[in-house]
Amino acid sequence: MNETAERRSTKNVRAFLRDLPKTELHLHLEGSLEPEMLMHLARKNRVDIPFRSVEEIRAAYRFTELRSFLDIYYQGMNVLCGEEDFYDLTMAYLKRAAADGAVHVEVFYDPQGHTARGVPIAAVTDGILAALADGREQLGITSLLILCILRHLPEDDGFATFRQAEPWIADGRIAGLGLDSTEKGNPPGKFLRLFAAAREAGLKLVAHAGEEGPAVYVADTLDVLGVDRIDHGNRALEDPALVRRLAERGITLTVCPLSNLRLCGVTDMRHHPLKRMLDAGLKVTVNSDDPSYFGGYLLDNYVAVAEALELGRHDLVALVRNSIEGSFLEGPVKQAHLGRIERVLETGG
Ligand code: ADE
Ligand code: ZN
Numbered sequence: 001m002n003e004t005a006e007r008r009s010t011k012n013v014r015a016f017l018r019d020l021p022k023t024e025l026h027l028h029l030e031g032s033l034e035p036e037m038l039m040h041l042a043r044k045n046r047v048d049i050p051f052r053s054v055e056e057i058r059a060a061y062r063f064t065e066l067r068s069f070l071d072i073y074y075q076g077m078n079v080l081c082g083e084e085d086f087y088d089l090t091m092a093y094l095k096r097a098a099a100d101g102a103v104h105v106e107v108f109y110d111p112q113g114h115t116a117r118g119v120p121i122a123a124v125t126d127g128i129l130a131a132l133a134d135g136r137e138q139l140g141i142t143s144l145l146i147l148c149i150l151r152h153l154p155e156d157d158g159f160a161t162f163r164q165a166e167p168w169i170a171d172g173r174i175a176g177l178g179l180d181s182t183e184k185g186n187p188p189g190k191f192l193r194l195f196a197a198a199r200e201a202g203l204k205l206v207a208h209a210g211e212e213g214p215a216v217y218v219a220d221t222l223d224v225l226g227v228d229r230i231d232h233g234n235r236a237l238e239d240p241a242l243v244r245r246l247a248e249r250g251i252t253l254t255v256c257p258l259s260n261l262r263l264c265g266v267t268d269m270r271h272h273p274l275k276r277m278l279d280a281g282l283k284v285t286v287n288s289d290d291p292s293y294f295g296g297y298l299l300d301n302y303v304a305v306a307e308a309l310e311l312g313r314h315d316l317v318a319l320v321r322n323s324i325e326g327s328f329l330e331g332p333v334k335q336a337h338l339g340r341i342e343r344v345l346e347t348g349g
Pocket of ligand 2: 026028180208231289
């Protein structure tokens with residue numbers, strides 16, 4: 001394809017995907033902290049950072065694996081201090097998601113990354129929830145909030161956070177419990193009691209698995225923690241029996257292509273396993289994970305795989321459908337969004 005034709009085709013794919021009603025199911029709010037906001041908040045809150053400019057911050061975003069990213073990610077979130085900071089962070093993300101054609105998002109936050117610095121969990125949670133409510137009203141984007149537990153910390157620390165979050169769990173404004181941070185060496189079984197308690201409390205359950213950890217972590221996340229959805233799940237492909245089980249049970253996997261590329265899980269987007277996962281019958285979705293750090297929001301992730309893997313409309317629509325079906329929305333709302341996909345396709349998508 002010559003350059004002009006290539007540009008035109010990129011534009012068409014982007015416009016086509018933009019119009020389809022999508023959800024985003026794997027997004028860390030702290031990972032949407034853009035360098036400009038990071039710099040601004042560091043100055044406002046008088047937090048020392050080892051960067052003098054936005055360019056220096058961007059230059060530091062070169063990662064070799066998950067751990068090298070997490071070091072920078074935890075350092076970055078230190079500039080978030082007051083309720084209004086969490087509001088602004090969340091609102092900025094919602095505007096980007098809405099501009100990408102997302103109709104619904106299920107977002108993660110890491111309270112332990114803030115309470116350990118003395119920021120009250122109420123400032124964090126209320127700031128985020130206020131923005132989610134305004135996003136619903138002002139942007140028409142619906143949302144659910146998922147509290148993530150840091151798996152490199154002891155389970156007891158996670159339990160303490162779970163208890164601190166009780167007021168928002170009780171009133172339903174925290175909808176789910178997730179598990180993130182360093183996967184290797186922190187197997188799912190470490191959080192067995194906490195996930196059982198969260199299930200008892202009526203929370204939806206999700207957990208990162210198979211991002212860097214082996215296929216057995218994906219199996220144990222399903223069997224031991226009893227999750228409703230797996231975040232990433234890429235390495236499940238190493239176990240064909242597990243793949244069949246995930247496919248038969250219709251377990252949604254929240255795959256994050258640009259994240260996998262930037263954290264060196266894949267060396268080239270053309271080798272990304274997403275197409276193989278789809279072809280194996282897995283319920284794969286596309287998500288941005290930590291868009292500020294990985295160079296792209298929701299639509300950028302769709303376009304990246306569409307082009308690199310030469311996905312046709314059939315696969316792209318399947319990914320968007322999976323994102324609606326794999327969400328924690330109520331059945332009739334899912335049906336309404338699925339109906340909108342059909343209408344977009346009928347009216348010249
Ligand atoms: N926290 C933020 N992003 C993460 C990722 N990609 N994996 C594990 N923990 C995370
Ligand atoms: Zn993640």
